Amino acid sequence: MTTTATRPAPHAEATAPTTLTLAKAITAALHDAMAADEKVLLMGEDIGRLGGVFRVTDGLQAAFGEDRVVDTPLAEASILGTAVGLALRGYRPVCEIQFDGFVYPAFSQIVSQLAKMPARLAGAGTVPVVVRIPYGGGIGAVEHHSESPEAYFAHTAGLRVIAPATPQDAYWMLRQALTQPDPVVVMEPKRRYWDKGAVTAGAASLAEAPALHSARVARPVSAERAAAGGAVTVVAYGPTVRVALDAAQAAAEEGVELEVVDLRSLSPLDTGTVVESAQRTGRVVVVHEAPVFLGMGAEVAARVTEAAFHSLEAPVLRVGGFAVPYPAARVEEHYLPDAERLLDAVDRVLAR
Amino acid sequence: MTTTATRPAPHAEATAPTTLTLAKAITAALHDAMAADEKVLLMGEDIGRLGGVFRVTDGLQAAFGEDRVVDTPLAEASILGTAVGLALRGYRPVCEIQFDGFVYPAFSQIVSQLAKMPARLAGAGTVPVVVRIPYGGGIGAVEHHSESPEAYFAHTAGLRVIAPATPQDAYWMLRQALTQPDPVVVMEPKRRYWDKGAVTAGAASLAEAPALHSARVARPVSAERAAAGGAVTVVAYGPTVRVALDAAQAAAEEGVELEVVDLRSLSPLDTGTVVESAQRTGRVVVVHEAPVFLGMGAEVAARVTEAAFHSLEAPVLRVGGFAVPYPAARVEEHYLPDAERLLDAVDRVLAR
Amino acid sequence: MPDAVPAPDAAVQLLDPSGTRREDARWGALVSGVGAEQLRERYRDMALVRRFDAEATALQRQGELALWASGTGQEAAQVGAARALAPQDHVFPTYREHGIAWVRGVDPLQVLSLYRGASHGGWDPRASGFHPYTLVIGAQLPHATGYAMGVQRDGDVATGDPARDTAVLACFGDGASSQGEVSEALNWAAVFRAPVVFFCQNNGWAISSPTSRQFAAPLARRAEGFGVPGVQVDGNDVLAVEAVVREAADRARSGGGPTLVEALTFRVAAHTTSDDSSRYRPREEDELWATRDPLTRVEAHLRATGGADDAFFDAVRAEGDELGARVRRGVREMADPEPLSMFDHAYAGDHPLVAQERAWLEGWIATEPEEAR
C-alpha cells in the first residue's frame, strides 16, 4: 500500500436539503463519514472502479483512493473476516455484500466472530464493522437476488440491525451506524434505491435525526380518530413501508385509517412506539417480504401482544412471504405482499 | 474407494423395547437405517474411528466400512456441499456437525443449496440430506459449544427441522427423517444424550410412531381440570421438555396443572396440537434455550394467538435465553431457562 | 510475483490464432480422432452457441429476458470441454455455461427461461448429465466433488469399461477461485482421489475485477499445491481444450483422481446485460482478444486445409438464423409460470404450512378483481 490516497480537501458537509435517491443518500452518507473519519473504509466486490453494481459507491474510490475503497477478491467470508481484523486495528470497515443471497458465505464470520468478539474481548476492544446488504425482491431478478435475510441477523445477539426506508433515513442511519461502537447490519431496500426524497445532510443535520434505534410513525392517526374505532396499526420496514403507505391511502378512501409505523430498527426493536400505537388502535398488522414463519412479524406480534394484550381487539396479523424459496421473478408479484394483501389483513383484523 | 465395506449380515431389526440413552437411540437409528438402505451414508469430523465426540456413531464404521462412515476433512461447508452432490447421485447422506457453533461455515450450502435445490430442480431430482446438530447448553462447555441455532433453520424455507426430546423419539424421528424426500435438520439436545428411556426399535415399531411432524402432549391435563381453570399449556422441545416436565411436577404440588406439549417438529410446526391445548387452558408459556428475540417462541406465540385469540386469558409468554452471546459456562445456569424461571412465567400468565 | 495472466500461447495450444495446427506429440494424440468432419461439428457448435448468445442478448434488450450473461468469446473452452466428455459424465456449471449446455443437449429455451425469470432452471440433469446453473459463486464445486464420491461408491471408476467409468466436470471462473469452497472442493477431491475435472474458465474478469485481484500465482500452480495436477490451456483453442480435458477426464475415470484445467479465455461482452464494462476495462484488451477469436481460427484452418468451404459456412449461418428464430419465437411465446407453481417443489413431501399458504393464494387469486391479476 505504497500509494497514498488522494485526500479530499477538508470537507464542508452540505446542509441544505437536496433531493436524492435512496441510493445516492447512502453514497452521500458514506462520503461524509469518510471525510469526517479517516478510519472509515469501504470493502466489497466491484465497489471501486465500477462503483458497485448499484453504483452506491460511485466516485468514492476516486475521492478517497484505493486503500479506503477496496475492491476485494470474490470471497464474502474474508470480506467480513478481514473487516474484523481491520476493526481490531482501529479501522471502521463498511462491507458491501453485493446481494442478499451472497451474505451466507460470511455467516460464520458474522455470527461467530463479529457478533461475539466484543463479549470475548470483555471490554478490551470493539469491532465497529458496518455490513451493508441490498435486500428484498420486486426487481425482476434471478435466483438469490431478492431475498430478505434480516431475521437471521435480528435473532443474532451482538448485532444491531437497521432497515431505512427513506433517503433521509438512509443518510442519517448510516451516519449514525458509523459512530456506533458495535457491529451494525444495514438492510438496504434495494427496490427503493431509486425512490427520491428530500435529504438534509451534513454533521449539523445529524442533531435533528431521531435516535438510530427508534421507530417512526410514518403516517399518524389522530387520537380522536383512533378512539372512534376502525383504525389499524400497520407495522412495516424497509421496502414495505411504501406498501403500507399505499395501502393507507387506499384504506382512507374507504374510511379506514391506518397508522403506519416504520420500524427503522429491527434489533433492538422500538417496541414502545408500536405498543403505543397498538394501544390506541387495538389492531395491528405487520408486513414484510421475508417468509412469515419466524420472520420479524413473529417477534413484533409476540412482543406487542404481550405488552398490549388487553388493548387488542384482534390478534396481530402478519402478511409476508410464503414458506417457499423466493420464486422465479415472473411470479414474484404473487409472492410479495402488496397493498391489496395488506388491506385484506386489515379487513380481517377489523373483522370486516 | 477400492476397499469394499464389510456388509453386515441381513439385519433383523430389534423390536423388543430396550433401555437406551438418547445418544444410543440415535446410534441404533443410524445403524438400522444403514442396514435397511444401502444408500444411507454418514459424513462428519471424527465420526469413524473415534465414533464421534459424543460416540453417537460408535461402531458404525466397523460395521459398515469407511465408504459409508466417512471421516471427512475439517470443512463443514464441504461436508454439506459434498452431501448435496452425493444426494444428487442417489445417496442419502447424514452429516454430523460436531457442535452447534460449527454449523455456520456450512450455512451457505444449507440455505442456498440444500434448501433451494429442489425448487431449482423443479421435480427433476431431490436432495434428501439429513443434518445432525448436537445443540444447546448446560454441559459446562467452552465458547461455541452450547448454542441453539434452530431458528435460523426453521425460518429457512425448504428445510424440515426436528428436535427429539426422548430416546424413543430420537430413534423414530431419525428413521423417519431418513425416508423423507426432503432435507431434514435434526437438532439433537446434547445435554440429554445421556438420558435413558425405553426404545422400541426396528421397522415394525415405525408403524406405531407418530407422524414426523406432529407434536406430542408429553403430560396431559384432563378436560375437567382444564375447564376448572388454573391450568397452563407449556410448549417445549428438545432439552427444555425435561425442564417443562420438572416444572409441571413442582406446579402440581402447588395445585397448578401444566399441560406439556413437546413440539418435536419445529418446521413444519404442528400448530393444531398447541392450539387445541391453548383453547382448553387459555394460557400458554413457551420455553427454549435460544434467545427469546425471534426465537421459536415468537412463532409459536404469534401463531397460537392468531388461532386461539378469543380463548386466551393472557398473552403467550416466552421464557428463554437472553439477547447476549451464550455466556461463559460458570454462569450458564443463569442464562438457561430452568423450572423456576418457567414457573415464574406460569405465575405471571395466571396473574398470580 | 509470478505473472498470473500469461498469454494463452504460452499454454497448451494446438491451433494458433491464425488457424495453423501446431505439432504436439503429447496433446495432439488426444485429439487424433478430430479430423475435418469433427472439426466442422465443433465449429458448428461454437457458431450456433454464439448465434444463440447474440439472440439472447437481443431478447434481453427487448425486455424479453430479465438478464443475460453472455458466453461470447468462451465458445472454444465450453465446446471443447463438453466434447471431451462421455455421455455418462456429469457437469456442474456456473451460470455462463451455455456452450456446454448446448453440447449436452439441454433445450436452449430452458436456459432462457431462467434468464427470463420464468424458472430457476428446471432442466433434468438425469437426462443430460448437466446440473442446474449455480449462481452462488463456487457453491457447485463441493457438489461436483460429492457427486464424484458417489460415482466412486457406485464403482463407476477404473472398471476399464468406457461406457461406465465416469468423470465429473466442475466449472468455475477466475473470480470463483477466491471462494473458500473452491479450495475446499479441490482439496477434498485430492484427499479422496475423486474423479473430478476442475475446469476454470479464466476469462480475465470477475465483473469489474481483473484476475490480479483474485490470485497472485497461476491457478495451475495452485492445483499442484493441493496435490492435483494443473494444466493451462489456450481456452480459445477448441482442439487444445478438448485434448487437455480429455486427458483429465480419462485420468479421473481410470481412478487417477482430480485435475485442474485452467482455460485462458476472454469475456467479450460485459459481465451481464446489466453491466457496463467500459467503466473498468481498457479498450485495448478487447482489441487484443479480438485477434484471438475461437471461431475465426477454426474457420481459417478448415478453409486452408480444405476441410470446409463457403457452402458449409453458409449452411451453418442459415442454421444459426433458424436457431435464432426458434429461440426468439420460443421466448416470446413462453408462458409465465402458474403462480401456484412456486409451491410445487419447495418440498417433495407433504408440508402443511405450504399447503395452507398455497390454498390461501389460490383463493386469493380466484377472488381478486380481474385487473389486479
Next chain:
Amino acid sequence: MPDAVPAPDAAVQLLDPSGTRREDARWGALVSGVGAEQLRERYRDMALVRRFDAEATALQRQGELALWASGTGQEAAQVGAARALAPQDHVFPTYREHGIAWVRGVDPLQVLSLYRGASHGGWDPRASGFHPYTLVIGAQLPHATGYAMGVQRDGDVATGDPARDTAVLACFGDGASSQGEVSEALNWAAVFRAPVVFFCQNNGWAISSPTSRQFAAPLARRAEGFGVPGVQVDGNDVLAVEAVVREAADRARSGGGPTLVEALTFRVAAHTTSDDSSRYRPREEDELWATRDPLTRVEAHLRATGGADDAFFDAVRAEGDELGARVRRGVREMADPEPLSMFDHAYAGDHPLVAQERAWLEGWIATEPEEAR
C-alpha cells in the same frame, strides 16, 4: 501422492534430536544472536510452559477446569515463533497457543479462566499483541490478514524502523488447513502483499484425523500455489523455528508480503482432556515422537556445550513448581464471574432489550430463594 507428513529432519533443522547443532549458513545466520544465555531463556520458557500445561491438565482432572487442550510437545514451535517476534507484532492464536501466550506476557490464569468456563478469554490484546483464542477452526486467519491490511494502511511496513515495522502471526493447525477461510486468508494476503506469517503447527492430528485426511501435498507447497513462499521446519527445534519465523517476519515487515511456515511437531496428549487418543492413534507414533522431544535436545545441547549445568536445570524446575503452585492456587481461588456480567460486553453501546433483560435477571437473582442460587 506426495508424502504429506515427512519426517521433521527433512525440514529446516538447526538442533537435531540428539542436541547437536547443525551447520546451516542460511538459517543459522538468523539465530546468530542466540547464544547460551538466550538458549537458556528459551529452555526456561519451554520448561515453564510444559509445567503450566501439566498443572492445567491436573486441574482439569480435579474438576477445576471444564476442559484443557494440552500443548505439550509443541513448546519449541510456540516459543520459537514467539521469540522471533517484535513487541509491536501481533498474534492471532488458536486455542492451543499457551506457549506463545506465555512469551507475550499473557497472564496464565487468564488463559485458564477460559478453560475453567469463567470467561471467553478477556485478556487485552492491545497490551500483549496477543489476540483472543479462536475456537472456530480457521476463523482467526482472515482476522490476521485484515489486521495486517490495517498495519499497511498505518504505514507500519517497510519504514526500516525496527521498532515500527510490524508483522502479524496467524496460527493454525493441520486440520484447519482444510477450512476454506484459511485458503481465502492466504490468498488475500498474497494478493494484497499483507505482512502476515501463516504459522501452521502440523501436529499430525486434528482430533482423530491424521493429516492424510486433510491434505494430499505438503502445506508448504500449497503456499507456493498461492504465490506465497512456504517453508517446512522441524517444529520441535526451537532454534530452527525461531530462524524460519524470523525470516518470514522480516519479509513481512519489510514489505515482502506473506510467508507460510509449517512446523512439523506432535500433539503429545490427546486432543483435549475430553478426548482419548488411544482410540485412534497407534502407540508407536507416541513412542517415535518421544525421541524428538523439544526440551530434551536443548538440555542435551546446553549440557554438552557447557551452556548450562545442574544448577540451572534445578532452578528452572523450582521455578516451574512455583508457577504450578501459583496457577493451582489462582484457579482454586478464581471467583466465578458475576451472573450479570454476561450483559456487560455484548454491546458496547446502549441496548434497551439487553438492559431490560439485565434488570429482570438482577431482580430475579435478588428475589430467588437463597438455595436456588
